[in-house]
Structure formats: C-alpha cells, structure tokens
Amino acid sequence: MASVLLEEMMSCEQCGHDTLYRKNAKKMSWILHIILSVVTMGGWLVIWGILFLWHIINKTGTALTNSWTCSACGNKKLIAL
Secondary structure, X not given: OEEEEEEEEEEOOOOOOEEEEEEEEEEOOHHHHHHHHHHOOXXXXXXXXXXXXXXXXXXXXXXXXXXXXXXXXXXXXXXXX
C-alpha cells in the first residue's frame, strides 16, 4: 500500500480559527491487484482477500494514532466516520 498525505481545512479549537489539518493515510493499488489476479488466474484473489481483511481489522486499532493534526499548533483531532 502506498502512503498518502491528506490535507483539509478545519476549525481548530485550540487555535480558534480555520487551519490546515494533515493526516497520513494508506491507499491500495487496485489496478495492481486486478492485474495480478488475471495473471495468476484468480490465485491472487485469496491473498488480496487476506490483505483486505487485515487492513480492515488493523484500521480500527490505528484510528487513534492516525488522527488529523493541525499544521499551526499540532492539536490532534479525531473525526469518526
């Protein structure tokens, strides 16, 4: 999975105004997995399924450490989806 830096303008309770918040995220390469599934005649689907489940299970555990961070003061904000 590739790491991606997400940025979004949000209101900071500590600064008292709108600032740029940043968050590290991971992005799955769907094209790569589809190509590998075709080349291996479906064999890669098993591995892809295991990786997908592993990502879902670990995502809830790392949600607190992967929160949005204010670029001005460093205040962390957790946004539940």
